[in-house]
Amino acid sequence: SVGADALTKIVGATVALITTTNETIEGEIFHVDSDVNAIFLRQRSKMYKSSKLAIVDISKITTVELLGPIPPPKPAEATNIAVPVPAKIFQFEEQSLRKAFEESKQIGHGVSEEAQSLFFALCKTLPCKWDDQTIVVMETIRVDPPYTIDTCRGEPARALDQVKRVLAGERTKLSKK
Numbered sequence: 001s002v003g004a005d006a007l008t009k010i011v012g013a014t015v016a017l018i019t020t021t022n023e024t025i026e027g028e029i030f031h032v033d034s035d036v037n038a039i040f041l042r043q044r045s046k047m048y049k050s051s052k053l054a055i056v057d058i059s060k061i062t063t064v065e066l067l068g069p070i071p072p073p074k075p076a077e078a079t080n081i082a083v084p085v086p087a088k089i090f091q092f093e094e095q096s097l098r099k100a101f102e103e104s105k106q107i108g109h110g111v112s113e114e115a116q117s118l119f120f121a122l123c124k125t126l127p128c129k130w131d132d133q134t135i136v137v138m139e140t141i142r143v144d145p146p147y148t149i150d151t152c153r154g155e156p157a158r159a160l161d162q163v164k165r166v167l168a169g170e171r172t173k174l175s176k177k
Contacts, residue, residue: 002061004034010064012071017041017056018063021109025054026067032058036097055100108133111145114174118147121170122163137163 010029017025017039027041030053039061041054106123108116108130119135122128128137135143141154141163148171149164 002058002064004032004037004039004058007032007039007058007064008034010066010070013066014068015041016065016067017061018065019056019060020062021060025056027054033097038097055097057104105129108135115145115147117174118143118167118170121173122166125166126163143167 007029011032012029014028015026019025025041025043027043029039030042031040032038033040037058039056039058041056042051043054044051106119108119109132111119111130111133115133115135119128119130122135122137122143126137127139128135130136131142133145135147137143137154138159140156141152141160143163144151144153147167149168152160152164152167154160154163
C-alpha cells in the first residue's frame with residue numbers, strides 16, 4: 001500500500017500510478033493532501049500546451065512508477081515560510097474536492113463502457129448509485145450485469161417498469177452506434 005508520506009517525498013516527480021482497477025494514470029505529482037488522502041497530478045497536454053489536474057484517492061493506488069528524476073528538495077527556509085492564503089481558496093479547494101469525490105462515486109469500478117453509459121442514462125432522470133457492479137436505482141431497484149431488462153429486480157412494480165423502459169431505450173440507442 002502506498003502512503004501519503006512516501007508520495008510527499010517525491011512531489012514534482014513524473015509518475016505512473018496504477019490503481020486497484022488496473023488503470024494507469026500518468027502525471028507530475030503536484031500536491032499530496034494527507035487530510036483527504038488524495039494525490040493531485042498535473043497532466044500536461046502536448047497538443048494544446050495546457051494541463052489538467054487529476055485527483056486520485058491514495059487508497060486506490062497499488063503501484064507508483066517513477067517516469068523521471070525526483071526533483072531536488074527545496075531549501076529548508078523556502079519550505080518553512082508561512083504564506084497567508086485567503087479563506088476563499090480553502091473553500092474553493094474543499095468544494096472542488098467534495099465535488100470530485102461525489103462525481104467519482106458515479107464511476108463504476110471494473111465495469112464496461114456500455115455499463116457506464118447505461119448508468120449515466122439512468123441517472124439523468126432517476127437517482128442511481130453503484131453497489132459493486134450492480135446499478136441501484138431509487139434505492140430499491142437493482143440492475144445486475146449484463147444490465148438487461150431481464151436482470152432488473154425490485155419494487156415497486158411501477159418503478160421497475162420505468163427503469164426497464166429507460167434501460168431498453170438506452171440499449172436501443174447504444175446498438176445503433
